[in-house]
Amino acid sequence: MITVQNLTKRYGDHVAVDDVSFTCRPGQVTGFLGPNGAGKSTTMRIIAGLTPATSGVAHLYGVDYRTIPNPATQVGVLLDASAQHAGRTGAEILRLAAMTMGINRDRVDEMLEMVSLTPEEAGRRVRNYSLGMRQRLGIAAALLGDPKVLILDEPANGLDPAGIHWMRTLLRDYADRGGTVLLSSHLLHEIEIIADDIVVIGNGRIVAQGTKAELLAGAGSRVHSLDDEALLRALTAAQIIARPHASGGLDVDAEPVEVGRAAAAVGVVLTELRPADGAQLEAMFLQLTSDTQREQPTLEGALR
Template structure:
């Protein structure tokens, strides 16, 4: 289990993480969400002992990560897929880690096969890898020691659709084995399909710690898809009524702030033809955008 208690990190006058408290339980995929600059990566780095907190604590299995003598046997992590010596092959990179953590060499072949880097790919220099291949190598590194806890920061970057599906099933499988799987991602659609639980932060503070379904249901503004040949006129009418109107294509609008029934009434009153009027079910992305709206004002220099 991961436990964060009153965790705080300050950089001079900037507070990147403020009094953050949450738990990540085994047997679940837990998504870690927040706007850019919310403090997600800083939190993960404190969990792994890469930076020290200003206050509070972050423990894995009841103790700070630094106290685990063979780290990869206890926690597997992917924070930066590019943080690998480019002159080494994938196999050499994993073998060096296996030796330093007293992991059997046979495990290197197993994880290379599991992530799709066996054979010729394992012998290639890492500096010739695509971003997707580097991500797969990073995941192999995390899996190497068969740890009970796994941390991933944006693991889907650079992966093709087949790779995204593979990662989704991998994470679910790891959680089904009783492991703790903690995944930071900005891809709301993937978290909706992959995660069971969510930790959501903004400006370094906790916004929510609950199931995906419960968080999605917290979005209060209805979203409706509207299709019409009179796009400009309908946009003006709905905007005057106080709705937020976003064009999707040259005949379709995404409308928030008004119910489908009210949009239909307004269209009828103004004699505007509607070709489609579809209320959208509660979504993780809609709830996230609404509930973190006040947490996206970081200056570029403050984002960590």
């Protein structure tokens, strides 16, 4: 379990993390979302004992990371896949880590096989690894000590679709066996698939948190009809926000039952009506972090 309470980190006059509190539960994957510079990485570094907090606490099963004996056997951490000794081979990095932790070297071969690094790749120097291979090596290092907690910052960077599917399966299995996972990612669709709980941060403050079902409830609908223009007029008259979707149909900021009621009132035949699926998390994220986004769309930019 990870418990963060009233965590604050200041760098001079800049407040990077501002009174942040949340909990990551055993057996659950917690997705940690926020725009660039929102405070995600700083929060994770504080939890992992790499950055001291200005105030507040971050505990792993009730204790500070820095007080845990042989911490890598309790907490697996991957914050930067590129922060590995470029002159060593992947196998050497894992063997040195195993020696430091005092665990059997057979575990190294198990982890290399688990993350699908071949013997030839494991014998290659890390400077010659792709980013995806470095991510796999970093995940192997994080899991080497068979920890109860995983803290992963953007672990899907550099992975191809098959690699992302592999990672998703790996983390789901880990959580299902009782492990605690804190996962930061900019791939919102992947978070929507794998996360049980979601924490959203913006400008250093928590702007939303809860179970995925709670946060995505009421996130909108996708609808197709025989007359989308008439349906759009009916929804607008009912003070329901709707907009055309690029692939046809409408995205609607209302529950399906409300959309169906508006369509029935004007006799429009619906051919599809469902929750917004993959668009839900993106819509929620953009709405909650609209004041903290670097890229703000403008009419001038849209017309170019």
